Amino acid sequence: MLYTNLKHIENAADHAKAISQNENVMVICGRMGPMCIPVYGIAEELEKDYEHVKFFDMEFDNPESHVIRDIPEVRGFMGIPFTIYYKNGKVVKATSSIQTKQQVKTILDEYLTVSVNA
Amino acid sequence: MNTNNHYDVIVIGAGPAGLTAGIYLSRARLKTLIVNEGTVGGQMILTHEIANYPGVESISGYQLSSIMKKQATTFGCDIKANTSITKLKLQGDTKSITLDDGMSYTSNAIILSPGGRSRTLHVFGESKFKGRGISYCATCDGDFFTDKEIMVVGGGNSALEEAVSLTKYASKVTIIHQFDHFQAFDHAIEEARQHPKINFIMNSSITAFYGKEKLESVDIRDLKNDTITNFKTDGVFIFIGYVPNTEFLKGKIVLNEWNEIVVNPDMNTDLRGVYAAGDSVAKRYRQITTAIADGTIAALAASDYVHQLKTRNKQLIAN
Numbered sequence: 113m114l115y116t117n118l119k120h121i122e123n124a125a126d127h128a129k130a131i132s133q134n135e136n137v138m139v140i141c142g143r144m145g146p147m148c149i150p151v152y153g154i155a156e157e158l159e160k161d162y163e164h165v166k167f168f169d170m171e172f173d174n175p176e177s178h179v180i181r182d183i184p185e186v187r188g189f190m191g192i193p194f195t196i197y198y199k200n201g202k203v204v205k206a207t208s209s210i211q212t213k214q215q216v217k218t219i220l221d222e223y224l225t226v227s228v229n230a
Numbered sequence: 231m232n233t234n235n236h237y238d239v240i241v242i243g244a245g246p247a248g249l250t251a252g253i254y255l256s257r258a259r260l261k262t263l264i265v266n267e268g269t270v271g272g273q274m275i276l277t278h279e280i281a282n283y284p285g286v287e288s289i290s291g292y293q294l295s296s297i298m299k300k301q302a303t304t305f306g307c308d309i310k311a312n313t314s315i316t317k318l319k320l321q322g323d324t325k326s327i328t329l330d331d332g333m334s335y336t337s338n339a340i341i342l343s344p345g346g347r348s349r350t351l352h353v354f355g356e357s358k359f360k361g362r363g364i365s366y367c368a369t370c371d372g373d374f375f376t377d378k379e380i381m382v383v384g385g386g387n388s389a390l391e392e393a394v395s396l397t398k399y400a401s402k403v404t405i406i407h408q409f410d411h412f413q414a415f416d417h418a419i420e421e422a423r424q425h426p427k428i429n430f431i432m433n434s435s436i437t438a439f440y441g442k443e444k445l446e447s448v449d450i451r452d453l454k455n456d457t458i459t460n461f462k463t464d465g466v467f468i469f470i471g472y473v474p475n476t477e478f479l480k481g482k483i484v485l486n487e488w489n490e491i492v493v494n495p496d497m498n499t500d501l502r503g504v505y506a507a508g509d510s511v512a513k514r515y516r517q518i519t520t521a522i523a524d525g526t527i528a529a530l531a532a533s534d535y536v537h538q539l540k541t542r543n544k545q546l547i548a549n
C-alpha cells in the first residue's frame with residue numbers, strides 16, 4: 113500500500129486504461145522508501161501546475177507492476193522508483209532512483225507538453 | 231514591507247528541527263513560515279524504522295514526518311516545500327528571503343535548520359550510474375543485487391552495518407575504505423570482519439565508474455602506492471558520511487572549519503534575530519531527539535526576541 117495522495121494504479125488493466133485515456137501520464141513505481149517518497153512528494157506538488165498531465169503511482173512489489181518492470185526502457189535500472197513518462201500511450205522517458213523537482217520539471221516540459229489542439 | 235508576506239519568524243528547513251520550531255512558534259501564535267528545499271521531513275524520510283524516539287515504540291520516518299507536519303500546520307504554520315531560496319538577507323531588524331518562484335517574504339527573526347545530506351564521491355561516472363548500479367540506500371535497492379558481487383564504500387557505522395545487511399542479497403560484499411582503520415563502533419567492525427561474505431580493500435578509494443547501460447566496473451586507487459586497478463562489479467553502495475547544507479550561508483554567518491553553524495546555548499548565531507538548530511549546528515551528536523531539542527530552544531529564544539523587538543518598536547512609535 114502506497115500512502116500518497118496520488119491516484120494509485122492497482123493492476124495492469126488500470127495501467128492500460130490510464131495511458132490510453134490520457135495524453136500525458138507520469139507513473140512512479142516504487143515503495144514507501146527514502147528514494148521514492150521525495151518523488152511522490154514532487155508529483156503531488158506539481159499536479160496543480162501541470163493540469164495537462166495525469167500523475168499516478170504503482171507499488172513496485174505488486175506482481176502486476178510487470179507492466180513497468182518489464183519494459184525495455186528500464187533495462188539496467190537498479191534503483192527505485194522507476195518513473196515512466198507516457199505521451200499518447202507511448203513511453204517517452206524513464207528514470208531510475210530519486211530525482212529532484214527540477215529534473216522532473218525538465219522532463220515534463222520537454223516531453224509532456226500541452227498539445228496545440230487541446 | 232508587504233504585511234501579507236511578512237512573518238514573525240521564517241524557518242529554513244523542514245526536518246525535525248525546523249518542524250519542531252514551527253510547532254512551538256505557531257502554537258505561541260507567532261506568524262510562521264517554513265521553507266524547505268526538498269520533501270518535508272528531511273533525513274527522517276531516509277529512515278525506514280525509528281525505534282529510539284521516546285514515547286513511540288516504532289514508527290517509520292515518513293509517518294513521524296507527516297505527524298510533525300500536521301501538528302505544525304494545525305497550529306497555523308505555513309509550509310512551502312520543494313522550493314529553493316534565491317536571495318537571503320539576515321542582517322538588520324527585517325530579514326528577507328526570495329524563493330525560486332520570485333516571491334519574497336520578510337520576517338523579524340530567522341531560524342536556520344537546513345540539516346545535512348549524504349556525501350557523494352564526486353568522481354567520473356557517479357551521476358551517470360546513480361540508479362544503474364550506484365545506490366545510497368541498502369534497504370531500497372538491496373534486492374536488485376541478489377547473488378551479485380557488490381562493493382560498499384565507507385568506514386563508519388553506516389557503511390559497516392549496511393554491508394552486513396547487504397549480505398542478505400549479494401554473494402560477495404567488498405568494503406572499500408580510504409584509511410587503514412574504521413571509524414565505527416567495535417561491535418560493528420567485529421560483525422563485518424567475522425562475516426564470510428565480506429572482504430576489505432583498505433587505504434583505497436574509487437576514482438571512476440564505468441559501464442554501458444549499467445555499472446560494470448570501477449577504478450580503485452591504492453592510496454599508499456598510488457596505483458589504479460580496474461575491478462569488475464555489479465553494484466556500489468556509498469556511505470561516506472554527511473555534510474551540512476550550509477553552502478548558502480557562507481559569508482553570511484559564522485561557520486566553523488567543517489561548515490557547521492556556530493551557536494550559543496540559546497541557539498543564537500553571531501547575528502541578532504538569527505538562530506540555528508539541528509544537524510547543521512556545530513555539535514557532537516546528531517539525532518532526531520537532539521534536533522527537536524535544538525528546534526525547541528531556537529523557537530523559544532526567537533519568540534522572546536520577536537516580542538522584545540515588537541515592544542521596542544511600539545515604544546519608539548509612542549515616543
Ligand SMILES: Cc1cc2nc3c(=O)[nH]c(=O)nc-3n(C[C@H](O)[C@H](O)[C@H](O)COP(=O)(O)OP(=O)(O)OC[C@H]3O[C@@H](n4cnc5c(N)ncnc54)[C@H](O)[C@@H]3O)c2cc1C
Binds near residue numbers: 245276281344517519
Ligand atoms: C539513514 C539515516 C537513518 C537515521 N536514523 C535515525 C534514527 O533511527 N534515530 C534518530 O534519532 N536519528 C536518525 N538519523 C539522524 C536524524 O535523521 C537527523 O539527525 C535529523 O533528521 C536531523 O534533523 P534536522 O532537522 O537538523 O535536519 P534534516 O533532517 O537534514 O532536515 C533539513 C531539511 O532542510 C532542507 N534544506 C536544506 N537546505 C535548505 C535550504 N537552503 N533551503 C531550504 N531548505 C533546505 C532539507 O531539504 C531538509 O528537508 C538518521 C539519519 C539517516 C541519514
